[in-house]
Structure formats: structure tokens, C-alpha cells
Amino acid sequence: MLSSLPRRAARQLRGVAAPSLRGAARPLSTAPSDAPEEEPETKKLTMVAAINDALRIALKTDESAVVFGEDVAFGGVFRCTMGLRDEFGEERVLNMPINEQGLVGFGIGLAAVGSTAIAEVQFADYIFPAMDQICNEAAKFRYRSGAEFDCGGLTIRAPAQAVGHGGHYHSQSPEAYFAHTPGLKVVYPRDAYTAKGLLLSCIRDRNPCLFFEPKILYRSSVCDVPTGDYMLPLGEAEVLSPGEHITCVAWGAQVHTMARACERAAAEGVSCEVIDLQTIAPWDMHTIRDSVQKTGRLLVTHEAPLTAGFGAEVAAAIQDACFDHLEAPIARVCGADTPFPLAFEKLYLPDELKIYDAIMRTVQY
């Protein structure tokens, strides 16, 4: 389901500016622009392997980096940290008790000293005990201390989104809660390739980052991943396929569901511009605005419930920026305003048909 989506060619990455870095973290090696372009060596990897690779590179290239979380010493429940303890030792790959509030606070303290703290919260659904630490301590640290301190070295990884049978506490997409807190970056990869590049960017970005990994893609997403060190830019959406009639925006696993709906619409002659938002906060309004000014229509889709989901922010901002260009109301195809039911997952989720239906209704408005 992934190989059909166009990807930014790895060679284009050279044009990506490294974010401002501090301390021991190293910038992306960039070739001079006039140098002959070489295809980087790639390898077919699952998202789990790509994330593992990113963590290994982070630990190797930054001696202050520490990975910690519940069960990470033996690889974590999804095996993303497999082998890291053996390679980097128990001082840098730490098992934590099951205490999300405590472990995130631990990471903030560690990062405040200048270390790169890479926390794993076992499921995004378990992040809520740490909400205070993330929203009150991490997000505001630089601002409330007048930049005396920050915890920019903190990255929190957490598996998110639906998995087919997760039920209430292993399925949620909590991005909107955190997007509502200035000072955080919130990022979703859509495949193994973006997972490695975006995770390395989050780890090296000097702002606290939340990295939500669509757990359904852990082993189902297999693609060519550069074996070396690379970063993908935060705060930038990616246009996966250009289109004329409607702009379709999603993130994480929902990108694939949306892309299938777009293919279905294409068979009906509807040309969709498919965009992966990638960074939820701070989000790339420019790319979406430029696209909607061209297509005149917008659809946003996410698994999280409709009300106050991040799609609401996208819709509100775009109707303001593109009011004169809009040919139809902005469509939001989202999860239901219900808890996440085991029995009704299919009914709950904004699936391909619901998105397709919304595309067609919007185009025919």
C-alpha cells in the first residue's frame, strides 16, 4: 500500500537545511550544490527497523543521547529498541518502571542539563499521565525561564493510531491535545523512510518533540531507506502527488487510506492533490494554502474524533486564508466523537469509502 505513493527522492535531501543545533548533536552532512549527485545506498526496511536505525545513529553520533522507556532494554513491546542496550550499554539505554509522568519528567530534567533525552511511551494512549509534564514543564521551559533553560533535547516517541483491534487504550491519536500547547513539535511519519528521517530531525531539533509512530505500519510499511544518516525537515508538509480538483490532507497511517480514496476518485476523473502534513505542530500552512488556492477545495482526514481534532484548525485557517478561492465547504472526514470501540473499529474510522464519498461530494458541490 505504500510503494504506490511517490516519495521525495533521497537525493533532494541535500537541499534540506539542518536545524540549528546545540551541543554534541551533529548536522546533516551536505554536499556542495554543484557536486555530482549520488544516489545514497538504500536498504529495504520495515518501519520498526528504520526507527531502530535512527535511534542507533542518534546514539552513535551524540554521546549525550540516552534512550529510556518501559522495556526498552529488551527492545520494547514493538522491538524498536532491539539490540541498542547491547551496543550502547545500560547507562545509555535505560529501562524505566511503568510511570509515564515520572519518566517524562526524568527526561525533561536530563534534557535541561543539555543531554539528548529520547523517551519511549509504550502507547500514545498511555501518554496522558505525563500530560502535565509535557504541557506544563517541557513545552514552556524555554519561555517561562526566559531561555535560561530548555529541554529541547527531549523527544518522546509513542506508538499511535488504530491497529485493527486495539480498543480504547491502544488506538488513539492524541495529536490535537499537544498541538494546542505552544512550545511542542508534534510529528507523524507515514512510512519507514519518513520515520527514520523525521525521527532523527526530532531528536536533533532543539525543541521538545512528540513523535507518534503509526503502529499499524511498524511491520507493514517496507520501503527503501537510505542506510546513512539523513534528516527530513520538520514543519514542512509533503505534496505526494499533485492534483487539480481538490487538496487532500492527512498524516500518519491515514495518508495511505486517503491515498486509496484518491485513487478511487481518480478513476472517476477527479484529480486529487495528496498532501502528508507530517508535522502537526507547528504545521505548514503555506503548502496547504498554496495548494487550496490552486484546487479551490480541501479535505482533511484524521483518525482522531472530529470535534476539536486538528482538522478543525486546518479548516479554520484555510477558510480564512483561501476564502475567495474556495469552491465548496471544507470537508473533514474523521473519527467519530465516541471512545474508540473494539467492536466498531471499522464503523468508527474514517475509511477509504467515507473519504471517497466526501471527495466526490466536495468536487460536485
Place this chain on the structure above:
Amino acid sequence: MMSSGTVTVQLDKPYETFKLESEPPMTAEVTRDELLGYYSLMYRMRRMEISADTLYKAKHVKGFCHLYDGQEAICVGMEAGATWGDSVITSYRDHAWQLSRGDTVTGVLCELLGKQGGCAKGKGGSMHMYKADANFYGGNGIVGSQAPLGAGIAFAHKFAGDGCCSFALYGDGAANQGQLFEALNMAALLQLPLVYVCENNQYGMGTSKKRSSANDDYYTRGGYVPGIKCDGMNVLSVRECTKFLKKHAVEVGPIVVEFDTYRYHGHSMSDPGITYRNRDEVSQVRAARDPVDRAKRYCIDTELVTEAEIKEIDKEVKAEVAAAVEAAKAAPPPEQSELWTDVHVGQSKDFFMRGPDISTSSGVYGTNR
């Protein structure tokens, strides 16, 4: 002629220990310079807090304000027993720590008044004092939230192998926060150089320790972590105890200390502090246990310092604080651009902070462009 050199003094109250085989000494050696230093710093803190009270009541301090008067011996005694290489993180009752870690009275008052000259450029206020160059990780507004941060900071000390420790302070109210126990557990597992400092001032906001805590022997609450209870009203007891605590933290692992103390003011300025306790209780503590007075008596009793010298210090401190009040009042507010400064760093050139802009129409605009 005053005596010079080192004098050995007796401490007042015995320690109580929990799962410890040794304890700090019941005597302390002090010099004239040390005593003068402790007294003058404590008295500066006292005068600063009294001036903050006045500034609050005159509506110059507009935010929340939690005062430290009554508890000065803890901060000053700990500083005397530790170094600035040791990290400190505390709760919102943080003015005194900012002063002891090297800021000025003017600097602290500027932050209280929301002025540019404050450590957080006036954007934080009373609860937000920070001093990175002296390893003071600041005041924290959420009760108990600093506890796990203290563990992370301690891990960094251990990782660096610098022989220093992390002091994480909290009150008897915060002692019942779950995250403290999470942090204690992590600290014990990782054998972190960490001292959890419970400043037991007897009241968590308006609730006395007996009514809030099933076990109010806070020094035993670490369970598997050893603890010690120490007179928090005697700067020399705190100093001797702190030396012991640091040694234990660095050589063995985490330890809990309960400093028995008292706050004269209410929890915050909005709390008159007499609805859940009576004025007599406050007066009795002032008369019998006042920490500034205790330090003064050490000065006089050891004959290391004269009454006249104390009076001279008092005069200088009063003048310094009065000048700081005027300087803070006259200080400029932060630049408007501070609103969107230090939210994120390293943004692309296209990034702008979004927010409403009343100079145009409604909707989404960049506040910083």
C-alpha cells in the same frame, strides 16, 4: 576585641533518622565570616520577602506570589553545605533560592513585577526564577512537578561523574503527589546522586500535615530510601545535614531529608494564613524559633560578631532592598516581541507565530510579522 578563628557550637535539636546507620554531627564549626555571611543573606531574604508583600499589596506585583519568610535557614544552610556545582530545583516558593544562587534583589523583584530585568524577562513572575550559570533549575508552578526533573538532573550528574548531586525540593503538601513516588523509585533503581528535600512548613496550602498525610514523618516516606529529619530553623543544623546528605547521595544513592520549618505568610498572598491556624501559633514560632534570630544569636553568643555590627548589616540590607524596590518599579517592561520569543527555536524563515491581530480583520495572522 572579638574572638577570631573557628568556634565550635552546639546544635539545638537532635536529628531523627530512617534506615541510616550514621547521622550528621550535633556540633558545627563556624568562623566569623561564615556567620556574617549566613546572617546577612538570611536577613536580605527576609527583607526582600517583606518588600514583596508590600509591593503585592500596593498592586505592583500582579501575579501569584509565594513568600519564603520563616524558611530562610533551609536555603542558606543548604548553600553553605553544598556548592553551585550541585543542582537545585524547587517549587514555586523560589525567591530566596534565586538570591542565594547569585541573582540580585532587584533581579528577583523585577521578575515579580513583570519587568524586562527579571531572569525570565518578566514573562514568568514569582514562581519562575532560574539561574542556569549556577545550576538553579528553577521554580515550578505545578505542585510536585519538579520531583522527576530532579531525578533526570541527578542522572546527568551521574552520567558526567562530576561528584555533584541534585537537590529537589518540595513541600509537605507536594509530599502526597504521586510523581514524587515515581521519581523516588526511579532514583533508587538507578542509584542516583539525588537528595529529596521536604520543606515541611506544616501546611500544604490551607491543610495541616496531620489532615493531609496519613504518615507525616516525611523523612520516612521514601520507604526503601533512607531519610533524616533535621531542624530547618537552624542554619547550622541544615548546613551540617546537607554535607551529610550530599556525601550519601554521591557515594550511596538517593536520600530524603525533612527540614522541619514554618512559613510566616499564608500559602500565597491571597491566603491571609490565619483561617486554618491562629495568630498565636505564628507569634510563638516567631518568638521561639525564628531562623534569622537564631543565626543572630549564634553571632552574638559566639562573640564572633557584635550587636553593633549586626545593626550595621541590618541598616545596609534595608537600604539595599529599598533601593531594589525603587529600581524594580522604575524598570521597563519587556519588549512586545518577547510575546513570541523563546516558544520555539530554529524555525525556518517562513515560520510565524500565529495569533489574532486586531489591527486587521478577524482570523489567522502572524503576531510577529
